[in-house]
Amino acid sequence: MSTFSAKGLRKNFGQVEALAGVDIEIRHGEFYGLLGPNGAGKTTLLRILSGILAPDEGSLQFLGKEVARWKPSPALGVVPQEMALYEMLTARQNLALFGCLHGMSGTEYSRRMDVVLEAVGLEGRRDGRAKTFSTGMKRRLNLAVGLLHDPEVLLLDEPTVGVDPQSRVKIFSLLEQLHAEGKTIIYTTHYMEEAERLCQRIGIIDHGKLIAEGSLSELLSKVELPRSVRVYSAVDVEYPLDIPLAASTKGADYSDFVPQESQHLGALVSGIEKSGLPYDRIEIIGPNLETLFLQLTGKELRD
Numbered sequence: 001m002s003t004f005s006a007k008g009l010r011k012n013f014g015q016v017e018a019l020a021g022v023d024i025e026i027r028h029g030e031f032y033g034l035l036g037p038n039g040a041g042k043t044t045l046l047r048i049l050s051g052i053l054a055p056d057e058g059s060l061q062f063l064g065k066e067v068a069r070w071k072p073s074p075a076l077g078v079v080p081q082e083m084a085l086y087e088m089l090t091a092r093q094n095l096a097l098f099g100c101l102h103g104m105s106g107t108e109y110s111r112r113m114d115v116v117l118e119a120v121g122l123e124g125r126r127d128g129r130a131k132t133f134s135t136g137m138k139r140r141l142n143l144a145v146g147l148l149h150d151p152e153v154l155l156l157d158e159p160t161v162g163v164d165p166q167s168r169v170k171i172f173s174l175l176e177q178l179h180a181e182g183k184t185i186i187y188t189t190h191y192m193e194e195a196e197r198l199c200q201r202i203g204i205i206d207h208g209k210l211i212a213e214g215s216l217s218e219l220l221s222k223v224e225l226p227r228s229v230r231v232y233s234a235v236d237v238e239y240p241l242d243i244p245l246a247a248s249t250k251g252a253d254y255s256d257f258v259p260q261e262s263q264h265l266g267a268l269v270s271g272i273e274k275s276g277l278p279y280d281r282i283e284i285i286g287p288n289l290e291t292l293f294l295q296l297t298g299k300e301l302r303d
């Protein structure tokens, strides 16, 4: 049984087709990444899965049960893209408010409050007003709010936008810990490296459609992507002639060597090593999520 199983989800906002028929399965305990450019439909899909928004068409099952009335289940923790915080209230007061909404009270509630404040590294700022917080701190408080009632399933909508590197690391390690504890996590992002690092399965969404899905290696094996070995060197380097090569190009302080079709990049690297070419640094440019993503969604900017 899956955590979520959705079929044929469609949603229009006036003339805008936000979701154009999405089938998606989210398995128990998986860390699922939803990756897509701005306006792709990530938030719309997440809001439907969260039970906040009803689709125009399609069906959704949560834990094997048809979702008929669109209201959030207490098993879900939602961390919205637009931060849902009250600026004038302190960290604790913000949490208290959401605790009330979840019907929490007494010692369980005070204990959870301490747990989540510590988990997001805000225990020292519990009585600071949200308006005095940096973006990273607000994002972490937003996350604490979503975690307060200890949900089984966490849905996060671009939770690291605009945060400092320290907050990002804190958020990542917390999510990895929650995942290790068995929580199901659905994470939308437009940052490739986040999806690469965190997610077991990645769905790429564009123009309201899921256009590719799989583990990182499954996704990368589906298409032919550029591969090369980049050699940085203070001196001009010539590639050793006895190793076959498809092409080479020179950049400002590097040279790119492209292997023949079936050739391993590792063979190129060892060839370079053996030939004694002077180099400062070698980079293997293999297929990665970014090259795949750009190939699938195009290179034009979307704002």
Ligand SMILES: Nc1ncnc2c1ncn2[C@@H]1O[C@H](COP(=O)(O)OP(=O)(O)O)[C@@H](O)[C@H]1O
Residues within 6 Å of the ligand: 013, 014, 016, 017, 018, 036, 037, 038, 039, 040, 041, 042, 043, 044, 045
């Ligand atoms: N409440 C809304 N009213 C009108 N248009 C909307 C609304 N929500 C989303 N849209 C539009 O639907 C499309 C998908 O939006 P969204 O799901 O927010 O994408 P993403 O989260 O991937 O950036 C966009 O074109 C967006 O402008």
Ligand SMILES: [Mg+2]
Residues within 6 Å of the ligand: 042, 043, 044, 081, 157
């Ligand atoms: Mg969004």
